[in-house]
Amino acid sequence: MTPNSSPADLSAFWMPFTANRDFKEAPRLLASASGVYYKDVNGRQILDGTAGLWCVPLGHAQPKIVKAVQDMVAKLDFAPTFQMGHPAAFELAERLKQYTNNRFSKVFYTNSGSESVDTALKMALAYHRARGDGTRTRLIGRERGYHGVGFGGISVGGISGNRKTFGSLLTGVDHMPHTHNLEKNAYTKGQPEWGGHLADELERIVALHDASNIAAVIVEPVAGSTGILVPPKGYLKRLRELCTKHGILLIFDEVITGFGRLTTPFAFDYFDVEPDMVTTAKGLTNGVVPMGAVFVKQHIYDAFMDWPTGIELFHGYTYSGHPLACAAGLASLDIFENDGILEHAKGIAGYWEDAVHSLKGLPHVVDIRTIGLIAGIELASIAGKPGARAFDAFKQAFNDGILIRTTGDIIALSPPLVFEKSHIDELIGKLSGILQTLD
Structure with a gap:
């Protein structure tokens, strides 16, 4: 052929x-x-x-990315990151930290958006347990949300076609309503005026389950795969307020919105709302080599470091921080920052x-x-x-x-x-x- x-x-x-x-x-x-x-x-x-x-x-x-990957594969085709490391993985993590304007201090590598979501959900559950809040096991997603195709992602996701043939999924998951309303918001440029109050549905869910049982809320800042649902004005800020009030972690799924899609580095920059964790993938390497990452606030990482000496988080992937992906990620950041x-x-x-x-x-x-x-x-x-x-x-x-x-x-x-x-x-x-x- x-x-x-x-x-x-x-x-x-x-x-x-x-x-x-x-x-x-x-x-x-x-x-x-x-x-x-x-x-x-x-x-x-x-x-x-x-x-x-x-x-x-x-x-x-993109020539700079092509060359970076070619150079890396000739030098280091693979290196494990379980109890080992290689320089490019640490360099990229530091660069990504800086690209968030140091709002997030830790980077955990995955290979896709689906893996980033499942990683963040596991981190949320383990974080609360590490702090002595082991009853916080419930996860809250949103109708029409898309969070990849892992069992965690389709459980918190809200697109019926992705869920209906795969059994009972994860237990202990609830969903907020979506914000799409053609009658109120048709033909909107930017954020719709109507719908910010829908964030208060989280209060209803908290009243039903009690905050002491809820670990995290995960949303796409702009819902992408369901057909581009833009958050109403005030919606994301209100979610942040309610999560802070009730001690619930807020996760932004930025697999689509990250790396410039809204003309800012991330959607949390565009909307001026900071979550506790951010899931990323896709534009991280310009699609050249599969890679994802979860950005994590320092206080979440610190909770794990208070555990006894040894492996703090029993989670990871064979290809986490793959050398070729790191090379593509570093070259992509160079282009974003310099071009x-x-x-x-x-x-x-x-x-x-x-x-x-x-x-x-x-x-x-x-x-x-x-x-x-x-x-x-x-x-x-x-x-x-x-x-x-x-x-x-x-x-x-x-x-x-x-x-x-x-x-x-x-x-x-x-x-x-x-x-x-x-x-x-x-x-x-x-x-x-x-x-x-x-x-």
Whole structure:
């Protein structure tokens, strides 16, 4: 098989989050990528409107990252981090600490967002036990939340399709309501005015279970995989107040919003709300090598260090702090810090917002919501066929040379932060044409 040809047999690969039978009837195969474009196996150029899978903020085949990974694999292909270490793991942790403006003092490495979530949940439970609050075992998520695909993540998550076929999941989990309301907040730019009061639902849950039994609340600052749900004004600050009041840890899942997606380093910068832990992945290495990390406040770490001498947290992964991932992470941070990436993102954010909202009024469009360099375009569903209309748009988009993402009947856009206005024009122009032809 030549590099740009299609494989003869597609049957062996059971594809994730994919309609396998549908895909294999008409495969969409990507062969290469550079900058903000993919090429498929036929040499067609595909504009990347989703930054890969939310994970390539700096564009594809970024030369500095490519070289850093090449250099590292020639020097140190693997090193264990159980009772061992290698310099790049410590260097990256320090750089990440600084990138949070020293708000978080400890970094625990994982290999994905799902692993970051399960790690943070385990840390929360163990933290309370270390402090003598072992009854704090209940975890609180949110309806329509997405926190990866581990059993912890799907338990606190609130997307039914991710939960319904996997049994009883973790016990002792409750959910706050989501904040999406088309009647009150349709066509919002930035944070909606209505819905901040929904944070007070946490008080109801506390009254039901008692704070002494609740370990942590986990939310996405902006819910991504469910279709771009932006927090109402005051919502996240109120959650922070209530968690502090009741001694509950607050975890922000920033796997999507971290590393510039809102034009700030993290969503906690954008919203000026500091959680106790932050889960990250995706943009951490620009998607080049799988890696995740949990950022932790000093007081959480200190609680473990008060335990008897020995292993303080019985948790970790074979590939935690993998040398190649560390090299990609360090190179990515260099680019963020030296190449004006966030400044560029801020500079095009308004143009992006206006361009996306220009789709208002097109057939079947019932809502558009934007924040930073993210957009959700909600379509009316076909009766009896939820998700079919947006999936048809996804297929047409690929055929027309743009990559979009859909969840249900919502189109989600999250372009690389290095997009230019001409790329926005191409993406939205083609998407406009597609929306005008949908059944």
